[in-house]
Amino acid sequence: MSRYRFLDAAGLIFLGVVLAMAVLVPASNLLLPPDSALHVSDYLVPLLGKYLAFAMLALALDLVWGYCGILSLGHGAFFALGGYAMGMYLMRQIGPRGVYGNPVLPDFMVFLNWQELPWFWLGFDQFWFAALMAILVPGALAFCFGWFAFRSRVTGVYLSIITQAMTFALMLAFFRNDMGFGGNNGLTDFKEILGFSVQAPETRAALFAATAVALALSYLLCRWVVTSKLGKVVVAVRDAESRTRFIGYRVENYKLLVFTLSAMLAGVAGALYVPQVGIINPSEFAPANSIEAVIWVAVGGRGTLLGAALGAFLVNAGKTWFTGVLPDLWLFALGGLFVATTLLIPKGVVGAVTDLLGVRRKSELPAAQSIVAAAKSPAE
Amino acid sequence: MVIGGRTTNALLYLDNVSVTFDGFRALNGLSLSIDHAEMRAIIGPNGAGKTTMMDVITGKTRPNSGEAVFEASHDLTRLDEAAIAELGIGRKFQTPTVFEMHTVEDNILLALKTDRRPFPVLFSRRTPPEKERIDALLERVRLTGHRHRLAGELSHGQKQWLEIGMLLAQEPKLLLVDEPAAGMTDQETADTADLLREIAKTRSVVVVEHDMTFVRDLGVKVTCLHEGSVLAEGSLDAVSSNERVIEVYLGR
Numbered sequence: 001m002s003r004y005r006f007l008d009a010a011g012l013i014f015l016g017v018v019l020a021m022a023v024l025v026p027a028s029n030l031l032l033p034p035d036s037a038l039h040v041s042d043y044l045v046p047l048l049g050k051y052l053a054f055a056m057l058a059l060a061l062d063l064v065w066g067y068c069g070i071l072s073l074g075h076g077a078f079f080a081l082g083g084y085a086m087g088m089y090l091m092r093q094i095g096p097r098g099v100y101g102n103p104v105l106p107d108f109m110v111f112l113n114w115q116e117l118p119w120f121w122l123g124f125d126q127f128w129f130a131a132l133m134a135i136l137v138p139g140a141l142a143f144c145f146g147w148f149a150f151r152s153r154v155t156g157v158y159l160s161i162i163t164q165a166m167t168f169a170l171m172l173a174f175f176r177n178d179m180g181f182g183g184n185n186g187l188t189d190f191k192e193i194l195g196f197s198v199q200a201p202e203t204r205a206a207l208f209a210a211t212a213v214a215l216a217l218s219y220l221l222c223r224w225v226v227t228s229k230l231g232k233v234v235v236a237v238r239d240a241e242s243r244t245r246f247i248g249y250r251v252e253n254y255k256l257l258v259f260t261l262s263a264m265l266a267g268v269a270g271a272l273y274v275p276q277v278g279i280i281n282p283s284e285f286a287p288a289n290s291i292e293a294v295i296w297v298a299v300g301g302r303g304t305l306l307g308a309a310l311g312a313f314l315v316n317a318g319k320t321w322f323t324g325v326l327p328d329l330w331l332f333a334l335g336g337l338f339v340a341t342t343l344l345i346p347k348g349v350v351g352a353v354t355d356l357l358g359v360r361r362k363s364e365l366p367a368a369q370s371i372v373a374a375a376k377s378p379a380e
Numbered sequence: 381m382v383i384g385g386r387t388t389n390a391l392l393y394l395d396n397v398s399v400t401f402d403g404f405r406a407l408n409g410l411s412l413s414i415d416h417a418e419m420r421a422i423i424g425p426n427g428a429g430k431t432t433m434m435d436v437i438t439g440k441t442r443p444n445s446g447e448a449v450f451e452a453s454h455d456l457t458r459l460d461e462a463a464i465a466e467l468g469i470g471r472k473f474q475t476p477t478v479f480e481m482h483t484v485e486d487n488i489l490l491a492l493k494t495d496r497r498p499f500p501v502l503f504s505r506r507t508p509p510e511k512e513r514i515d516a517l518l519e520r521v522r523l524t525g526h527r528h529r530l531a532g533e534l535s536h537g538q539k540q541w542l543e544i545g546m547l548l549a550q551e552p553k554l555l556l557v558d559e560p561a562a563g564m565t566d567q568e569t570a571d572t573a574d575l576l577r578e579i580a581k582t583r584s585v586v587v588v589e590h591d592m593t594f595v596r597d598l599g600v601k602v603t604c605l606h607e608g609s610v611l612a613e614g615s616l617d618a619v620s621s622n623e624r625v626i627e628v629y630l631g632r
Contacts, residue, residue, distance in 0.1 A: 225502070228501075228502050228503075228504075229489070229490075229501050229502070229504050229505075229506075230498060230501045230502040232482060232486055232489070232490055233490060233498075233501060235479070235481055235482065236479045236482065236490055239479055239480060239481050240477055240478075240479055240480075242440075242461075242477075243473070243477045243478070243479070244490075245460075245461040245462055245465075246438060246461055246465055246470075246471045247465060247470075247490065247491050247546065247550060248462050248465030248466045248496050248550065249462060249496050250460075250462045250496065250497075250498075251462075253497070253498050254498050257498045257499075257502075
């Protein structure tokens, strides 16, 4: 069964494309002359890198929603927390080059008349610590949240609503100046990452490549999880939760594990996103962001991983184009896209393509052969 | 163990169990005892409390009062569904509930008696003994030829059997089976009775059923429930000639 093979043909193609991008996009940007037709501009590199980070967030969301049936409308919170962890590191790297020239305190703290660094900023001058926190903080929040929610058997729309409330509460908290995360303005004016200028094309190319590699690794990790026996239990939870319970599985522990893992992945995505866009502020916690991520997954096809990543890429590319041409109409277009997807291709782009191939398979190939076999021989 | 002032060796022992939902007494002082390797048929009109009784035994519903004891040592009223399943109580639902998006084989695999904790499950691989168990179980519920099909594609009767197969895969000491013959053809019904009788040679089975022909096929002790408590208990002939049973359930 192709569904349970660790890597099927489609997965290999996806990995191939992502890893090829990791090499070709930076190479084209740095090596080709700007007037070449194949040159990827300095503007495009971080933009594509941003899409890749979103694709990682979409993978994380698909893991909980597509496979475990937990519709999280607050995954943007985990993404933003990862982003803040990275942002704090980047702030500390500014050092005396800030407007106020304080070697330890970020500008906004000097502005607030703070005398010393709050305890929760300690350690963020070290990259490894910030990287660790970008994973652990979202993971810890998801663990605590899930511990109570899943144990109390909060499911369905109620769970979605409290995830939404969680991200909204965090947004309000991060907007406050005395939270110590730069309030309204967030964290920005970054100078260096690991000693390299964040503005330099080489650094941006490296960040892009790192994001592409991280996306490929996340895909492998998610794929490993969903093709394991745990993956089967998780799908069983999605489709028949009480049956799974009566067979003896502690459903809440499975949900907790998948939810926490997913939050950690989202955190890594956020940490890769921030140095490429150059800012992190509380609006990243906005509920609308989390809902948008759900739309990416729905458009691409939930429960397929590939579809989630593809959806993130397609919808965001559409957004970039649309907001350039008709900025006021983007939200209508996004809403329309969601409605159209739900009505016309409920299984998303990947689901629709698979179904098409499945029809071919039934008419042309013995039923035992997999969808992948059909995908391999499109010319026949 | 001493329960309610008396000693019991029963596998399952319910004593004076009451459950109230919003003022409605679903169970009203129900007492029931199932022995090792005993099969028992439970009959009774709708609303008699048959499903609620199963809910209490499997940990889905907490009784307001009374005791539910398994193997004379486990208090079922304090355990959750997963813990009770691990003790060795398996449950088949009234409407067949299988994992429709999984293959027939994977349905059995997930039900096999193994470590249920997430991390061991994440790293587990299918072992040769597990494969043999799966093969044997599929053979027993006659689904060998369908093992690679999605469970959702099976017929109603096949789903019922798959669910029984999943129950057996758990290796339970007690099986609770809710209307196994519902929606089956006559032949399937007869086969199901055979299968349950065979299972009952080594395990205890509680069957809730409306189909009196099926109950007669089983040929076991019958308990008739009415308004949340036991109305009559004994052989099918004795119970079905009971005046009160005829009045409330069988009809004249």
